[in-house]
C-alpha cells in the first residue's frame with residue numbers, strides 16, 4: 419500500500435568540472451512510496467524550478483534497469499541500499515519517513531563530473547573501442563547451431579554480458595578500479611568461439627586503455643561485485659587476470 | 670614485441686601479479702622459517718645445529734637470501750606504487766561511504782600492516798641475524814655453567830625481556846592480519862577462481878595466516894613460561 423513520506427535530501431551540486439561542488443539541502447515533501455528514486459528527484463526538481471532554482475542534473479534513460487545511464491551514491495552506497503538494483507529501479511518504499519539521504523555522484527578521477535550527479539563515463543567507451551568487439555563481416559545471421567558452444571561457456575558469457583556499463587563498480591571500489599567492467603567485457607568474448615581470433619590482443623589493449631584512463635588497481639575488496647546491479651561476478655576479474663598472463667606468455 | 674612486453678610489465682594487472690607471486694614466495698619462506706624455529710622446543714643443540722646446517726649451505730644460502738630480498742623489495746616497491754595510484758584514482762572523497770562487501774579491516778590496512786612488517790623485518794634481522802652469537806647476550810643465566818648457548822641463548826634472552834616479547838607478539842599479530850587477506854587474495858590476482866575450490870582456498874588461506882601467527886607467537890610464550898631452558 420502506498421503512503422506519503424517526507425525526506426531531507428543532501429545533494430551534491432557542482433556546476434561543472436572546473437568549479438568545486440558542495441552539498442545543498444532540499445526537502446522532499448509528500449513523496450509517494452510507490453515512486454522510483456528518479457521520480458522522487460523529478461518531483462524535487464519541479465519544486466526547484468517553481469522556485470526559479472536550477473534543477474538537479476542526473477543521468478537516466480530507460481528507467482527500467484537496462485540502459486546503464488542512471489546512477490548515484492545514496493548514503494554511501496552506489497545505486498542505493500538494495501542489492502542488484504539500479505537507482506531507477508529503487509523504490510521510495512525502501513526509505514522511512516523523516517530520513518536524510520546524502521546523494522553524491524560517482525566519484526572517480528576517470529569519471530569527471532559533468533554537472534551535479536551526472537558524470538562523464540566516456541572512459542568506458544574508449545575501453546570498449548580498444549577491443550571490446552569482434553571483427554567479422556556482417557551478413558546474414560549464421561544458423562544457431564552452426565558454431566557449437568558448450569552450455570557452461572554460453573551461460574558464463576551471458577552472465578558477463580549482463581553488464582550495463584553503469585559504472586557502479588568504479589564508484590564503489592575504494593580504488594576506483596574498473597576491473598569488474600573491463601573483465602566482464604573481456605570475458606563475454608573470451609568465452610565464445612567468435613571471440614577467439616582477437617582474444618590475446620583484446621585483453622592487452624583493453625587493459626592498457628583501462629590503465630591509461632586513470633582507473634585504480636584492483637585490490638580484491640569486492641565492493642564492486644556487491645554493488646553491481648547486474649550481479650557480475652568477480653570471477654570475471656580472475657578470468658581477465660588469467661587472460662592477460664596467457665596473452666603475455668603467448669606473445 | 671619488446672615494446673609490447675614492456676607495456677605488459679607496466680600493466681596494473683601484471684604488477685599486481687608480481688606482488689602476488691612474491692607474496693606467495695614469502696609465505697613459503699615463513700612456513701620453512703617457522704618449522705625451523707620450532708626446533709627451539711627441542712633445546713639448544715637441535716636449534717643451533719639447524720642454524721649451523723643452514724650456514725653451512727654457504728653459497729646456496731646466499732642465493733636463497735638474495736632471492737628472498739628481491740621478492741621482498743619487489744613486493745614492497747610495487748605495492749607502495751599501486752597504493753599511490755589507487756589513492757590518485759579515487760578523485761573526490763565520498764561524504765558518506767558505506768561498505769556493502771564484508772567491510773574488511775584487513776583489506777583496507779594492507780599497506781599499513783605491510784609497512785609495519787617491513788620495519789619489524791629490519792629490527793628482526795638486526796636482532797637475530799646480524800648480532801654476535803658468542804658474547805654475553807648468548808649466555809642464559811644459571812644454565813650451561815655460564816657458557817654461551819649461541820643463537821639459542823640470544824633468542825632465549827631476548828624473549829625473556831617482556832618488551833621484546835611484547836613487540837614480537839604484536840608484530841606477529843600484524844603479520845596475521847596482513848596474511849589473512851593476502852594469502853587468499855593472491856590467488857584471485859594470479860587468476861585462480863573456481864566455484865568449488867575458491868571458497869576452500871579462502872578458508873585455508875585464512876587458517877594458514879592464523880596458524881603462522883600463532884606458531885611464531887608460541888615461541889616467546891614458551892620461553893616466558895619455561896624461563897630456564899632444559900639442555
Ligand code: FES
Nearest residue numbers: 481485486488506
Ligand atoms: S535509467 Fe536505464 S538503467 Fe537506470
